[in-house]
Amino acid sequence: MSNTGPVLIVTSLDDPTADLVIAELADREVPVMRFDSGDFPAALSVAATITGDGLNGTLSTPSRSVDLAQVRSLYYRKPSGFTFSGLDEQAAKFATAEARYGLGGVLASLPVCLYVNHPHRVGDAEFKPSGLAAAAGVGLRVPPTLITSVPDTARNFIAQHGPVIYKPLSTPQASFDGPTTLKIAEVAADEIDDAVAGTAHLFQQRVDKVADVRVTVIGDRVYCVRIDSDLLDWRTDYGQLSYSVVGPPPGIRQALHTYLKHFHLTFGAFDFAIDRHGTWWFLECNPSGQWAWLETETGLPMVSTMADLLARGAPGL
Template sequence: MSDPRPVLVVTSLYDPTADAVIRELHDRGVPVVRLDSGDFPASLSVEAEITQHGVQGRLLTPTRTADLATVRSLYYRRPTGFAFPHLAEQDARFAVTQARYGLGGVLASLPGCRYVNHPHRIGDAEFKPSGLVAAVGSGFDVPATLITASADAARAFVKRHHSVIYKPLSNPAYQADGVSSVVRIAEVAAEDIDDSVGGTAHLFQERVLKTADVRVTVIGRRVFCVRINSDLLDWRTDYGRLKYTPVELPPRIRTSLFRYLDHFGLVFGAFDFCVGGDGRWWFLECNPSGQWYWLEPETGLPMLEAMADLLERTT
């Protein structure tokens, strides 16, 4: 007899990775309820009671209903934000806050649910300074890093380390000449830094002269390691110039991966490393909601199977 407990997939309408995972779960006979929390309350509703037995009630989309007490797992991907454009600014701000702490609080409190990942743990892990400190504590090698709003401190850091790159601490999309864009990683010299640095926090990091990048994707207890060869400072700026090769993971790195994930309470992580000329692996970041599915057709690694196993709870 099939297990009637559903998997919740929380993401936006356009999400090819979620599409692939849902198809795999459907092929296995696993019920799925897909929703975008940004649709609340227009086309998504919740009826949740807090009782001595925890959260009970139901979640309703235009085509599906989920019993909150029987959700087996929740795959938290990339939902859109709450929006109330029909309200005045102050009222909309209040409504967004209530939706976040109301619906968001319910989704984060499902009894017996496996979270991939829990939205609160995602939030914790998305702070780059926290991630770098956790990486050091987990045993990774981390390039020297400065976070500052002081132009003098930034210039001194660049002079001390000679080759330094700038990275945004977070990268929300913005419009440049009507085109969606993001702030890119770039190498900086001391003379590039002016008093505009004082406007907000910035992250500067010693540049590692690398021979390759490595993306390590951890799905549950399974680890998929791919070497990425390119001549780019940031390989994500041009996927057409990349070459992928599955490689073995050094045992020391594997141990540190799970220390890091356990620190934040994560069961999934997309880790980025660069490899120096001496073969040393340098931790750059871990994205708790990172992309991964594009690597499967490039490498043949069974990542979709691993994610479906994790959500189905066969592992």
């Protein structure tokens, strides 16, 4: 039995990747409802009932309404946050929390839905220490990494493993029009001061790389694109990049699927650095990463692959 219900796409207004996927689904006559959770409650409403028969109800925008029990797939991209104007600070905090656990809880509980990815699993996978530990656990090569708030520990790590780079622990907001919010940068031991004690920091041995690789996994499909540049962080200047399609070394493909299974993810955008010996070093996996621009650069059929996955829905339906 196939599910002929709608595909929900949850993202902000400005999302060119979502635009491409929606156009592809429309060409296939697959019903789609796009919305931003930040539109709730002004331009988005929910009415869900939970009984012994499970969850039922509707999700509505000014232009359409969908049956929550019939949603075949939910593509969770990059929605904006909730905003409640006209409320005092305490009331706005309460309303935001209720919206998060109310609307968010409903969207996380759709009964016959394929999630790409489930919003709760996205949150789990965005913790970089968890991702690095999981990568090492599935056999991927991970550079020596330190998470610390102790200045002397950071200095000792740099002395032992230098050159070392500093990375933000939270996911930076990448943009095709500019750099990330906080640049990855090499750091020396004498640059470490007592300010390190103010919060947690991530330090990692710098890979002596010759290129980067972005690996996009969509369901069971794996697309590897080599990115050549002279940049420490290629996301800081897309104009300097050149691209080529490559195959993964032995064992990488299975390790990626095992990694995603660990976090219960269906999609992942993995970043690797290739050293001069050809070794692939795992850097991170973004469960909501960008990918559509790589199709433009390489011709890989990534949009159609994502549309295939969303149109197919949950296994067994």
